[in-house]
Amino acid sequence: MHALSPWAVTASAELSENPAAIYEQPSAHFHFKVVAISDSIWVQAELPAGGRVSFRAAYSPGADMEVTRSKQHPEGIELELKSAIGKQYLSISIDQREKSPVLRYTTSLIPVKDLMMPSWPKDILFNGKNNNPEQTEGKIHASQFGTRTGFLYLTETRPKSATILYLQNLTALSGYAEQTKTSLGDTVGGQWPELGFSLPPSKEPLKAGKEVILSDAFIAFSEDPVDKEPDMIKQYLDLLARIYLLLPKPGTEYKHWPNILDNGLKDLIDSPGCWSQVAGHKYFNAYVSDYETPPEIMVQLAVLLPLLDYVEWSKKELEVMKTIKAGLPAFYDKKLGTIMRWLPAAEDKLKGEEEQKVPKVMDSWYLHHPLLNLSRLALKGDRTAKKLFLDSLDFAIRVAHHFEYQWPVFYKMDTLEVIKAETAEGKGGEKDVAGIYAHVMLQAWELTGEQRYLNEAGKAAKTLQGLGFEIFYQANNTAFSSGALLRLYKITKNELYLELSYMCLASIFRNVQLWDCNYGYGKHFPKFFSLYPLNDAPYTAVYEEQEVFCAFHDYLKHAEDVDILPSVKLLIAEYIRYLVDRAVYYYPTMLPAKMLEEKPKIGEVDPKIWIALEDLQDGWLKSGTVGQEVYGAGNAFGILPRHYLQIPGLPFMIYTDYPTSGFKARKGKNISFKILGDERISCRMMLVKTASKKIPEFQIYIKGKKEPLKATTVANGNLEYLIPGNSSITIHIYS
Template sequence: MKPISALTSSSQDNLENGTVLLEKAFGCYPLQILFDGFCLWLVAIWPDGGRMAFRAGLFNTEKLQLKSQRETTDGIQIALEGKTGSTKINLNFPDPAKPIFHYTASFTPAFDLLPPNAARDIMPLFKGQGRTQNTSGRIHASQIGLRSGLLFFTLEQPKSGSVFYFQNLTALNPFCEATGTSAGDLVGGSWPEIGLKLPETSSGKPLKKDKEYVISDAYVCLSDAVPSDNYEISRLYLDSLAAVYRLLPIPETKYHDWPDILKRGLDGLSNHKGCWKFADGRSYLNAYVSDYKTPPESMVQLAVLLPLTDFDEWSGEDHSPIIEALHNGLENFYDPQLGTIVRWLPALEKNLDWSEEQKEPGVMDSWYLHHPLLNLSRLALKGDANAKKLLLDSLPYTIKVARHFSYEWPVFYNMATLEVLKAETAPGKGGEKDVPGAYAHLMLQAWKLTGNKTYLEEACRAAKKLDGLGLDVFYQANNTAFSAGALLSLYKETKDKIFLDLSHLCIAAILNNVQLWECNYGNARHYPTFFAVYPLKDAPYTAAYEEQEVFAALHEFLIEADSVDEVLPSVKMLLAECLRHIINRVAYYYPPMLPNEVIADKEDVKTGEIDPNLWIALEDLQDGWNRSGQVGQEVYGAGVAFGIVPRQYHRVDEANLMVFTDYPAANFRKSGNTLTFQLQGGSEMQCRMATVPIKKDKPIPKLTVAAGQSSKKRMPVHALATAKGAFKEYILNGCSSIKIEW
């Protein structure tokens, strides 16, 4: 029997003695609307009699009167009133084909009011008159920090089914703005006291008299599934999230002139002295603007070199001075005694200041060993002989480390002795759990480069170590994204279903660490946050470089998944939406896109300095009540624009035309004066396309655009009325076949 609070106990007593106002059936689930004199409850009932109660008004601290109750074409509206204020509840069933209900509760204070503390809003109930504390359940996912306000759990005693509960936290912005509170960490709890708990108002800022505030905006998706393993959990999570996502009020995206942003960033990267340092006979990029104390890092050089090389190939322009400068210093990171590329420039490693665990000579952060090698492998596959040599010379050491740790890496270890310096991220939480996937990705790259099946075998051994980790597989977003792609490739190569299951699991873990709400309070009014991807599972801010890498990895995943029917449709839709919103959001990491008052003061910047006029990304965008850029202005984040432009813009040079899409697109074919291609994503969702001149001072031909679900069903599509001159914008459905003629 689980302990419960007195507030939950009295709430259950009130509920069990309440009056059923009416009962609605949706699918095979009856839903009772019940009033207990203190609040309104929505009680979902499974076919076997299991019950789950959702409190639709959170302030259950006083007696209330039922003022009105009426059914509408959209659902049910109920009004309650007490001495402190009035509450309105709207209930509807937005998707007749799915067991989902949606309710919104809004509260209007009768006077300036400090909201009272209240219990969480979900109460599992036993069959009949059994007590809440007799139930048992398993929580698979809940909100951490500023991530999505969701709770995904299974009612196991009685063994009834699962619930995917999603709070649209965007609707709570006025509440947070008024009370000076954050929408982070609101949805969670411990069984059986779970759900939403409104933030406590320690600031003393009240809700204002006669102003209406949304205090709950919940979507509830029910299932009779009781998943038996991590793979069933991840599939149910993904399908439930997709079902709810389609119903959310999704914010609009806008077109950003990424080619122009790229040119500004390239100019800053090339000419701003704070981006560079000279050491060991070569020029190297700093990790952060004006950070001259920290030795150069191999990851930083390659994090810019690789996407810059991609852009160089795409554009046909010559960026050889900066490419050569970055390229020429790579070999200095090779340590012949260890036989591998290392993190810090060996000639200056003695200058590390020991201020952090990894800033000590000889210490390796496990994921970091593989990351530079991954980028070297990509350069090698492009034909770079020096990158190939550095990679192949480093692989024996890398494999030795992997086998030493049995493909389960700690957080930190000594590179020379392989002594574990920090085994776990936190007590009982394990090490860097997604590194086996990143290692598998590296081994697959080496196999593609050499044809040596030893590398393929290494990839398979490492990948299977991810089995059993569940959504906790996520350690760092970019590594988990690389893992998802590697696992999909292994499935395509071996047809072993475990790799497809693990790939879905990694995608679920990534989507469990995003922010599916728009933070419009405080400083965050100046930048979008919807579908923000967090770099670590407990990180309090989003980070530019990790988001850029997630973007690149998931873009490649979707292109690869296009030919794999077994990849869940929910995955293809959600990832296309993720990429669309990344493209919309990451422009705001650049300081010139932000007002100065939301950027951290000089004394609050952890590393280096911030130049607010420089088109180099801030590392961090924070919760609305904090200023951004506190970590620093990351030079290695300069690859953001270099990564987006070659992937999202398709050039037709003879027509002076670039075609931009904010969904991934594939199968581009040009024939005469016609361009055709296929959009990815879900057919029920919409994305943005733009036609843009390559040279802004020259015209592009008159264009006609047609789109449809197949080449035989294309229909004419007209540009948005807001488009001007040669620049035109179009709204298209995902999965469309597009034809542009001129």
């Protein structure tokens, strides 16, 4: 039996009297009915096999709610409500244009007096056919944590009826949060059978006479009560994309990344706080002015590889790359036969103030991430990187076998003694390490052709079965895992690997923030579709975001000859689009000084240099609390080469905020490429001038369209176009 709140008991009693419907709308597998009781407006959804769920679309404490006006429209109904607390406006619609219907209800309030909001009921009640919530059961697959998307993904199991994805558009509630000085984190959740969103208790009052939105909920329904993991994962991705298409989304603005990169490159090279020197070699600090922590190999390579992307794109030489490469061999321990996390010559600086800040202690993913980057260098012909990579592989395999592909959080490299087994009690270790390990093994197989490495990749990948949304330990490693699993599928044709790839992606999209924090300091930077670095992190972080961004680009390219889910193409492309828009706000130079932490945990924050903050926080908290992240410097160097297409001999570049593929351009010839993503959403394409010369005569066509595209002239004489995703573009140059 489930314990119920007084709200649920009262609602069940009144709903059991079967109040007359204000509005009804049937669908193929569901039936929707809007009813009024003394304190609430409910949308009741009749589910297959006798299930029922009710959504409290409007509420007023007391028993005096009155419908004063109603107006039906093709997809729903508009209601005007009156009660002691003020006037409410409620819009209810049911979108049935696709297989999964989507219910949306939006409620606003004009308070009659200044109101303190001490508590508020949840807006979902599973109450069964007989309005008896205690006789229902269900499984919550995933839900909001912290300031991530305000969502619930669940299946009703008693009766076995349906699956729903509930998403509260928290962007719309920023006005409430701003007035009441509350956060919208952890506002969606609950215990069966009472779930959903409830307003956070106010610290300051809502002002009389000022309209404020109290709820903007989207609910997608599926008649399939999933119980198998692969089906559950695919359904989540499809339902999320279904809601995403209907969700109000903030606009984006063009950011001139060539200038941003130049600023970042100068400060990365010239700022003394970015560097330390050990045994005659210069190394990047992890954080600006962090001279206490010895150099880490992950940090050096996390900057070097994006710099390499930029050098290959620009055809320039950067002396700083030689400096970084010169110091890499010193990280190799000949006795253990592997690269080390901490520079051995400086390990004596470690003071043990944290579990991992001890000589020879390895954070499990820290071994594999540098190996992955070394393999990328090796595949490009770097001999030093190839030797370091190949010479470390046997150690990495020995560790994998020792832990049976289930890595702890920290272990000793010389003894393999476990220092910290689990991220939290009962949660296991770093579960996505098996995926990045598989990626490393695939790189080794590609480099050497040795079958044992491919075998290792497959064995590690299979251990990920059954992890579901719990696979996510660290965002970038989960993203690398998704790509490795897709590659394994392409090599072996084993569907299991494609299903596991989707599982990684679903876990990533479960850890994003599909809302904009427009309250407090959040008004100064966009946050829509940002990604959290760890499954329990309270902030978003630049390093993990830019690596996921790069991994997603690679994923779509590997998937071009694979029939992947349309929802995957859509969500990946949209994450990339919004990252390109908002990543510049990780630089403290773009933020007001009042919102920057003056005493960060590590090093110091210099608001005048273009080195990104590690962290952007909830709107009521200062950002940069961890420090200014030197190893997040790859931000601009990852974006520029992937979103600016250069045309030999012509005075402009092509910019798109969606990923592209198949770019072909020869002087005096047509230019062609494909914009990836989903045709149901459009992206920005621009011709960005690179010289004062006039852009030659041209016409731009989308494959399948007879008429050329028309441009909008924007700043600096650049030309802008709106292009559907999944489009083939041809540019005809006439002079």
